[in-house]
Amino acid sequence: MGLSSCLPRDWYARDPLLVARDLLGMHLVRLLDGQVLRGVISETEAYRGEEDLACHARVGRTLRTAVMYGQPGVAYVYFTYGMHWCLNAVCLPPDFPAAVLIRAVEPVDGLAVITARRAGRLRARWTDGPAKLTQAFGVDGQQNGVDLTSQAGGLWIEAGESVPDEQVITGPRVGISNVPEPWRSVPWRFRVKP
DNA sequence: TTTACGATCTAT
DNA sequence: TAGATCGTAAAT
Known part of the structure; x- marks a missing residue:
């Protein structure tokens, strides 16, 4: 598979606000059924620490949140709303829980597979939400804990x-309307201008 | 064992 | 604007 250009672990061992910002423009790559799927990351959100009441780690270390307490650069994939999977990159060194949710990508490779996996939808809606991109890229609970700094996990x-x-817009995180302030409103969402 | 509620998506 | 649908964590 040639020279690995995976972002290294040190790159993730930073504040999730920086990682979320810098993840914009990076390439999410998935090896699925022998096909390479690729998307340019266009929207992210940062979640940081047990004190962040929007972060899953607000409940502390559990079976679900364990990967967030582990190595940076690892995938945290969680199940929500009874039917959806969402993909995060773990940040900061072990024992401090933090992650960046990947909310949207712009598909650039593997379009045939992606369109098949998102059949019946408009192209603009293929991967413009966190659970849409996991559906398009075939990511689910099996990828929880996969090392994003290596191609080994696909x-x-x-x-x-x-x-x-100038191309970056920040704003409050999405889908956390029952979370108390200041966490509900902190501008920890990052996206590329359309 | 039961309950409440989601870092969402889709159709209406 | 509401329904789908079930894992997770806290309450019982």
Whole structure:
């Protein structure tokens, strides 16, 4: 598979706010059924620590949140709303729980597979939500704990194009309306201008 | 064992 | 605007 250009573990061992910002423009890559699927990351959200009441780790270390307390650069994939999977990259060194939710990508490779997996939907809606992109890329609970810094797990992130600040919009995180302030409103969501 | 509620998506 | 649908964590 040639030279690995996976982002290294040190790159993830940083504040999730920085990782979320810098993940914009990077490439999410998935090896699925012998096909390479690739998307340019266009939207992310940071979740940081047990004190962040929007973070799953607010309940502390459990079976579910365990990977967030582990090595940075590992995938945290969780199941929600009874039917959806969401993909995160774990950040910061072990024992401090933090992760970045990948909310949207722009598909660039493997379009035939992606369109088949998102049959009946408009192209603009293929991967414009966290559970849509996991459906499109065939990511589910089996990828929980997979190392994103290596191609071995069939799911990784490569360096891509850097996105200038003028192209970045920040805002509050989505889907946390029952979370108390300040966590509900902190601008920890990052996206590339359309 | 039971309950309440989701880091969502889709159709209405 | 509401229904789908079930794992997780806390309450009973």
